[in-house]
Amino acid sequence: MTRIDSPVDSPADPHDVPTVAELVAAVRDFLQTDVLPAVEGRTRYHTRVAINVLAMVVRQIELGPGQAEEHAARLAALGVAGDAELAAAIREGRVADDSALITALEQSVRAKLAVANPAYLTE
Numbered sequence: 001m002t003r004i005d006s007p008v009d010s011p012a013d014p015h016d017v018p019t020v021a022e023l024v025a026a027v028r029d030f031l032q033t034d035v036l037p038a039v040e041g042r043t044r045y046h047t048r049v050a051i052n053v054l055a056m057v058v059r060q061i062e063l064g065p066g067q068a069e070e071h072a073a074r075l076a077a078l079g080v081a082g083d084a085e086l087a088a089a090i091r092e093g094r095v096a097d098d099s100a101l102i103t104a105l106e107q108s109v110r111a112k113l114a115v116a117n118p119a120y121l122t123e
Contacts, residue, residue, distance in 0.1 A: 021061045028054035059115045067111045074104040 018026065028051055036047050078095055080086045089095040113120045 021058050024054050024057050024061070028058070056115055056117075059118070063111075063114055067114070071108060071111065074107060078104055 031047055031051050031054070036044065036051070039047055075081060075083070075086060078086060078089070078101065080089055080095070086095065090097075090101070095101055110121060
């Protein structure tokens with residue numbers, strides 16, 4: 001199992017290694033290496049889904065805290081505190097439909113894709 005540094009871990013964290021991300025990665029690796037080759041049909045499909053979900057969990061653990069800070073800064077720059085408030089502001093015309101809004105929305109989608117499926121990110 002490879003060491004995965006996680007923003008969840010901190011010097012004050014009472015838990016030693018393995019980290020949460022390492023534990024999730026270990027289960028993902030087990031499913032991919034030991035279980036997937038031994039199963040077929042529906043179970044194989046669900047094993048692949050579980051592998052993908054666990055990979056997303058690891059990425060969210062690793063990227064989530066930084067993404068949350070960046071997202072909050074984007075929202076603040078638009079003058080709102082959350083996604084629901086941004087949606088309402090857009091519907092009500094309180095946020096300018098300009099490049100700042102488009103850029104913020106694109107960055108939000110890119111951050112979500114970085115967790116959900118980084119393969120979808122292309123320049």
